[in-house]
Amino acid sequence: MKSLLRTKSNKVREASRWRAVQHRDERANGTFVFAVKTTGIYCKPSCPAKRANRENVLFYDSFLEAEAAGFRPCKRCRPQLIPSTIPHAEAIIHACRTVELKGDSMSLRDLAREAGMSPFHFSRVFKEATGVTPKAYANALRARRMRTMLQSSRSVEAAIQRTGYRSVSRFYADAEGQLGMTPSALKSRGKRETITYALMRCSLGHLLVASTAKGICTIELGDDPLKLLADFKNRFADATLVAGDKSFVRTAARVIALMESPKVGLDLPLDIRGTAFQHRVWQALRKIPAGETITYSELAERLGCPRSVRAVASACAANRIAVAVPCHRVVRIGGNLAGYYWGIERKKELINREKRDSAKGSD
Numbered sequence: 175m176k177s178l179l180r181t182k183s184n185k186v187r188e189a190s191r192w193r194a195v196q197h198r199d200e201r202a203n204g205t206f207v208f209a210v211k212t213t214g215i216y217c218k219p220s221c222p223a224k225r226a227n228r229e230n231v232l233f234y235d236s237f238l239e240a241e242a243a244g245f246r247p248c249k250r251c252r253p254q255l256i257p258s259t260i261p262h263a264e265a266i267i268h269a270c271r272t273v274e275l276k277g278d279s280m281s282l283r284d285l286a287r288e289a290g291m292s293p294f295h296f297s298r299v300f301k302e303a304t305g306v307t308p309k310a311y312a313n314a315l316r317a318r319r320m321r322t323m324l325q326s327s328r329s330v331e332a333a334i335q336r337t338g339y340r341s342v343s344r345f346y347a348d349a350e351g352q353l354g355m356t357p358s359a360l361k362s363r364g365k366r367e368t369i370t371y372a373l374m375r376c377s378l379g380h381l382l383v384a385s386t387a388k389g390i391c392t393i394e395l396g397d398d399p400l401k402l403l404a405d406f407k408n409r410f411a412d413a414t415l416v417a418g419d420k421s422f423v424r425t426a427a428r429v430i431a432l433m434e435s436p437k438v439g440l441d442l443p444l445d446i447r448g449t450a451f452q453h454r455v456w457q458a459l460r461k462i463p464a465g466e467t468i469t470y471s472e473l474a475e476r477l478g479c480p481r482s483v484r485a486v487a488s489a490c491a492a493n494r495i496a497v498a499v500p501c502h503r504v505v506r507i508g509g510n511l512a513g514y515y516w517g518i519e520r521k522k523e524l525i526n527r528e529k530r531d532s533a534k535g536s537d
């Protein structure tokens with residue numbers, strides 16, 4: 175009986191949402207988004223684009239749920255953006271990034287404290303801006319991770335482990351609710367990818383270069399080639415790994431040339447993986463010219479999120495494409511080099527090389 179009532183109230187709600195979509199009602203913006211099955215895109219109620227047939231439309235309480243279900247945001251109405259005009263926009267965007275980076279490990283109280291608000295007030299402001307509570311936001315991100323993991327893992331069990339679910343039944347319940355299909359159905363749609371790699375030597379030590387069909391996905395430096403290889407195999411445990419042939423070694427040679435003289439740049443496509451926020455940070459890194467360094471706070475400022483210095487620093491540290499994504503060009507205030515995933519000595523050497531190169535270039 176209860177579920178019958180729920181179905182009925184759902185129907186009423188969907189009908190009123192569909193009316194709002196048909197009338198492009200601006201007042202409905204922020205209360206839900208609608209997604210179109212045939213195009214794979216979701217929109218705000220007021221989107222000016224042509225309307226799809228009702229039977230192809232799905233409604234979601236927030237843009238995150240639409241994303242978690244695998245829909246992409248419309249480029250016209252940009253339903254995923256939090257407008258900077260809303261109250262506390264910066265604090266909310268910062269909180270979203272924090273949840274994106276740390277998942278469920280931040281409590282509501284911690285998030286509220288960072289935003290300088292009471293938990294109650296923060297919760298309300300967050301919901302007004304995103305359409306969901308901070309908890310639902312974290313859940314939606316987890317669903318998105320779940321989808322990615324299922325598509326890249328060997329088995330459903332492996333994906334459960336990697337998403338950090340404690341109970342298998344909870345995972346299945348969440349997956350069906352949030353993905354709209356069973357984990358194995360989604361899994362069978364995922365393809366196993368092939369990654370080609372080569373280990374080489376350069377003046378900075380041993381170098382591992384790897385590439386997918388899309389482009390270079392890994393450039394790692396280290397002292398011990400076996401450790402480099404083991405870490406790489408572990409990171410891409412679900413892919414088919416193939417040692418590079420002669421033509422791939424030529425590609426890798428261009429990466430070595432980049433190490434010797436970072437200023438020349440790398441004229442090869444990159445396959446950069448990470449969260450949306452990491453992408454933004456890494457793209458910003460690629461705009462720092464060789465021979466220059468900036469601080470983490472300057473970088474955060476450039477990205478328009480001056481309060482997210484720590485999140486920016488973690489994104490820099492998560493980069494796995496050495497030198498081509500030049501995270502070595504970011505230092506602490508006062509010139510302190512801070513850390514470097516591939517060793518502080520290498521960072522120092524890279525910065526010196528670039529300074530030397532650009533001094534030569536300007537003679």
Ligand SMILES: [Zn+2]
Pocket residue numbers: 216217218221222223248249250251252
């Ligand atoms: Zn749209």
